[in-house]
Amino acid sequence: MKQLYKIDILTMLVITLLGIVQGQVTVFYIIYLFWFQELIRTLVDFVCLIWKKNTIRKKFDFIKISFGSFFILFIYVVFIVLLFGFMLNWGNRDLLGKNILVLMFRNWYFNANMLLFFAEYIYFRSKSDNTNLQMPLFSRRHIILHISIILGGLMQLAVVPHFNLENNIWASAMVILPFLLLKIWIDRPEKIKNAIPK
Template sequence: MKKILRKETGTGITVWSDFTVMLALTGLSVYNGQATVFYIIYLFWWNELIVKAVNRIFKWRRNREAQYTVSAAAASSGPLMAIYWIFIVVIFGFVASWEDKTAIQTNFSVLFFRNVYFNLNILFILVTACLHTLENDRQLTANPSPGVTANMIVLHVSIILGAFVFFMVVKGFPDVFRPENSWSAVLMITPFLLLRFLVHWFSR
């Protein structure tokens, strides 16, 4: 039986280092009141986009004959990522936070790259994507293994989890998840970070 989840390259140390850096930057954003559920889901969206883009650029540079294959893959995944972007921005960026002015301001700062911690996370993702691709340069010329990437699994589940957190948990316990309660942000974002760590750990 074929595995649904594509085998990811990297060691346990790599997974731990990625998780630690993202946890530290996200923790700082939570501490400074600059993190929301939109922040973390949008970060996962950028994670998938950056990794895909870096892999395709390196593949194209290594093997010009693969240009047609890369273009076909981009044509198939591009619309899906665009749909995800619209859904994430509209639902999690605005609709779910419409009554919370602080969250809306934070979401706008994330969307327009005015959130320092979010920008540092993006930069870290870009650097690690390039390093991982260079480290596994020989595998880029081979046919990709079938299955769904860990990043895509994280993105899919995060959207479902985010909808549950917003419309079931936050709405069900308004006294706990108040804008002035910094611990509410910790409770909301922690499951997403654990999800990312576990998926990447088991996809090694």
């Protein structure tokens, strides 16, 4: 499973770097990517857990308990889309257009990241010991979203206006790199911890 994690990180980095080279990756792209990955995790974990409930009553009770996890994700996505997708880029038609393409699933790099992560996480859950699997209201992965939102706001207001990201690959890479390092650093221990040794 450690090998699977490495493949997941490698594919995300390669696809994202290719997107940066093509000028298709923005701050919104990265934060929305992290949110979408958390949505996929939550949905897969939800299905996995509800499948284990052996009565209708237990399934119904679990659905009520799980509402909080989905509500938090809803709050996140409204904030992310409105602030990073539109408001902070309202005066920049190029960035605004790229963000809209991501929202409409017309960004190939974003879509590829999502499909590969979806397949990887389903495989991960199918090979993991899910006995102690839970859906906490707040987890380490939410920390990634919290810090990414704060970092993203600082980047959008203090860094992005001073660079021409459309024609400067290195500037784009430097803006996106902190988000990728944050995800690798925070997300890694939890995935490996939940894995079953081969």
